[in-house]
Amino acid sequence: MDNWPEFIKQHFMTVPFVRFLDAAVVETGRGRSLITVPLRAEFANSYGMTHGGVVAALVDIAAGIALRTLKVRVVTVETTVNYFLPVATDDTLRAEARLVHEGHKLLHAEVDVANGENTLVAKGRAVFYITGEDTGEY
Template identity: 30%
Template sequence: MTNQKLLLNDHLQNIYKQNAFVNLLEMKLIELEPGKAKLSMPVNKEIHTNLYKMVHGGALAALVDTAMGVACATTGKKVVTLDMNLNFIRGAESQQLLTGVGTLIHDGKQTMVAEAEVLDADNNLLVKARATFFVTGSFL
């Protein structure tokens, strides 16, 4: 990995460690590579669940949005979400550790497109998502 990519990865790790919403949902960046990001998020019943004690769809949406946004950011571009589509496949109960994996599928000058999946500890697919992002600038 080049020095610039290492510097960008360190920068992204620092940004997301300071992000209030990411911290509220207890998300952690696990792995970064160009065009791909892997995050974890526990399902804490006091934070992440709905009235059925299952993970709230909004928490899952936040995880895929963040995973896809970070995947875009690994290219050095700052982005905001223009639109996002989610398919909720399966529910998750509290105390599970979920993994969100975002993958860049289009790296344009003005827009980017990414996909993401959320998997549980048994590698079951919970959510499949796709989003379009608008490029607002660059990091570093």
């Protein structure tokens, strides 16, 4: 495959959970991704703000997509999220993920999550385990 990051971008646009979130894979490159999610009322917590689980899912998805651009199959080992600001359910989230360490079996990524005004609302870290080479066959 000539343009693996583009293949990964297109592939993830067909994943049911990504589609449920109405997420858009805006950009991919080796070890990086940019994902947006338009929020909606169904994502609210008991305070009427966006549930932290939506943000955590976005961190995991963005990191996973960024790491799949390395042509490896991966599974999540650990995801941590630090929340800085609440996010309204009529906003849009933007997650920018990047590889920070590439080991033989473990990959580490960082993810910045911003709101529609480009204010940092959360920061995540993720560790993924490499299960093998990614050939694009599913």
